[in-house]
Amino acid sequence: MNFLPLPQAQILENMARLAYFRDWHPAQLARLAPHARQFVIEKQQPLIRKGAHADALYVVVSGQLRLFIPLTSGGERVVALIGQGESFAESCLVLNEPCPFEVVACKDSHVLSIDALIxxxxxxxxxxxxxxxxxxxxxxxLTTLRDVETCAQRSSMQRVACFLLQHRPAPDAEVFEIKLSARKLDIAAKLGLTQETFSRMLGMLGKQGLIRVRGSLIQVRDAGQLARINANAADPGQTPLGQ
Amino acid sequence: MNFLPLPQAQILENMARLAYFRDWHPAQLARLAPHARQFVIEKQQPLIRKGAHADALYVVVSGQLRLFIPLTSGGERVVALIGQGESFAESCLVLNEPCPFEVVACKDSHVLSIDALIxxxxxxxxxxxxxxxxxxxxxxxLTTLRDVETCAQRSSMQRVACFLLQHRPAPDAEVFEIKLSARKLDIAAKLGLTQETFSRMLGMLGKQGLIRVRGSLIQVRDAGQLARINANAADPGQTPLGQ
DNA sequence: CGTGTCGTTGAGCGCTTTCAACCCTGGTGG
DNA sequence: CCACCAGGGTTGAAAGCGCTCAACGACACG
Known part of the structure; x- marks a missing residue:
């Protein structure tokens, strides 16, 4: 985590360029910029530990951060994946509460921080x-509650279907593409699954022709059927008993 | 869901009495009260359906509401239990988004509503x-994230331990009492467990002497050991094989 | 005392995890 | 140009755990 010795003018310019700060009052930005810093954080390096107090508002300039709750098994339960132009830990900042999750860089990232007091x-x-x-x-x-809904699904097949349908561009879109924004490992952890199970479910859906997987690109070919998986507890991937 | 034909003076008085409205500006309360209503909702009756728009800010005057996500299996995943003096669905109201959960009365309840537009x-x-x-x-x-953490625990024993420790009054309190604020059925659903499993885990912890259960009263007798259950993946409740 | 709701206990099954090996792809250097 | 390597992803077999279904018990209420 190396601070970049950027001149204030540069910081201010970077802030102004970020969609996050669009239509903030210019005077406000000018007031905050002197207390802002930008730094680089390397892949797999921690930014905030669980239980620590957030001493700043953080905004991702580039790269990706992983917010997760460490599990005793050594695994992780991913709470959110923060990409460019997003902030996080706002609620901790507002309430001055300790951070309920760990924050680690998924890849080499640039992050901007604004001092908490200011x-x-x-x-x-x-x-x-x-x-x-x-x-x-x-x-x-609301996003978190949607994630809770996904994870609340009993079967892993339903969770994956739920996840895929979250990316449906319109309620009636039958075919669409998804570009996974993170490693499958992390997405699986966000669904409360192991990567193995996630992979298996994608494989099954592929064999049924409901989706087509090529690397991190997933083409959904029958969203209706996918939705039906979610509705029926029955798993149509297995033997069609009676259906 | 019957509206009570209360005079405005009565409504205003009720609002003033609620801790929720403490130190709101009196003028503000006076402005809102004319657009507030109070009503009775009977046990098991729905207040808001999933996907509906919240048309008001709701505050519980008495009783208890259950916020949950319906599962395809017919079960429920409880997201929150709202008691006296608490509001809910604020975020939906702010963003004017559809409600991501169902709201049903756990028991006969009195609820106060303030029109959304106003x-x-x-x-x-x-x-x-x-x-x-x-x-x-x-x-x-933050509360929701804490719940996510509890549900993220792999084993049901860990989830229950996690739940019990959430009620620890101080980080070093070894013995304390918990009064369950809802039916065990609902608490189990909040932990992502069936009531059977929840009951079994409490039974095990009881047999080990870590807790003592009498109805809805739980006495924790060794919080340290409970915390250790959470830390170690191992389940000390079963036969001590090799330990 | 009957009734209904809630909680407990028991037995068996199915699913997900775990552990393991293997594959595939991109990057690197000879 | 190809061999090699590392990280991420896939696939297989076995086992543990929580769910389901069912019956019973406890308690409050009328």
């Missing part, structure tokens, strides 16, 4: 910033 | 209210 100060003085944070945290809560 | 209006005009909502939603997100 940010809270700005928060108190800026209703529009507060409103923005309310929106962000609300969105994250 | 509430959003007030939200825009009142930075302090926005800040309050930000705190509430942030808290709910």
């Amino acid at each position: 940010f809270r100060q700005e928060l108190q003085q800026s209703p529009s910033l507060t409103e923005r944070m309310l929106r962000i945290v609300s969105t994250r809560l | 509430f959003r209006q007030e939200l825009q005009q009142s930075p302090s209210l926005t800040e309050r909502m930000l705190r509430i939603v942030s808290t709910r997100l």
Whole structure:
């Protein structure tokens, strides 16, 4: 985790370029930039440990971070994968609570940080910033609840179907493509599965012709049938008993 | 779901009495009260269906509500149990998104509702209210993440241990009591377990002397050992093979 | 005292995990 | 150009664990 000795002008420019800061008040950005830093974090290096206090608001400039809860088995339960232009740990910052998950870089990444004290100060003085944070945290809560729904599915086949259908561009789209934004290992961990099980389920769906997998590219060819897997507890991949 | 024909003065008084509205601006309460209603909802009756838009901010005056995701198996995955003086679905209200869970009364309950439009209006005009909502939603997100952590535990024994330790009053408290705030059925569903498994795990812990169960009262007698169950993947409840 | 709800206990099955080996792909260097 | 290597992904076999179904027990309520 090396800080980049960037001049403030550069930092401010980087911030202005990020979609995340779009339509923040320019004056606000100018106030925050002097307390912002940018740094590089190498693949597999930790950024925040579980239980630590978040001392800044972090925004990913490039790369990808993995938020996860470490399991006793040595495994991980991925809570979120944070990509370019996203922030995280906002709720911890707001409440000044310890971080409930670990944060590690999936790949070499650039991250921008805004000092917590300064940010809270700005928060108190800026209703529009507060409103923005309310929106962000609300969105994250709904996303998390959707993930909970996916993981709540009893069978692993249903979880995978649920996951695939989350990427449906429209409620009636029957065919569409998904570009996996992370290693299958991490996605499996986000679904509460092992990578082996995830792989098997994708294989099964492939054999049925419902999807087509080529590396990290998945083509869904029959979303309706996929949705039916989710609805029926029955697994149509196995012997069609009576159906 | 019967609306109570309460005079506005009564509604306002009820609101003022609720801890939830403590230190809201009196003027604010006065503005909202005319658009608030109070109603009774009977045990097992639905309040909001999954996918519906929340048309109001709801606050529980008495009783208990169950927020859950329906599973294809007919079961439920409880997301939260909302008791007196708590609100819910704030994030849906803020983003005007459909509700990701069902809401049903656990017991006969009194609920207060504030019209969504009016509430959003007030939200825009009142930075302090926005800040309050930000705190509430942030808290709910952290709570949800803690629940995710519990459910992420591989073995059911670990989940139960995790659940019990969530009620530890202090990090070093070795003995303490827990009063279950809901039916064991619902708590099990919140842990992602069946009530049978939940019962079995409590039974095992009881036989080991780590806890003592009397109805909905659980006395934890050795929190340290309980924490160790969580840390070690090994289940000390079974035959001590080799240990 | 009967009734209904909730909780407990028991037995068997199916699924996911675990552990293992193997494959595939991209990158590197001779 | 090919051999080699490392990381990620796939596939196979075996075993453990939680779910399901079913019956019983406990308790509150009318």
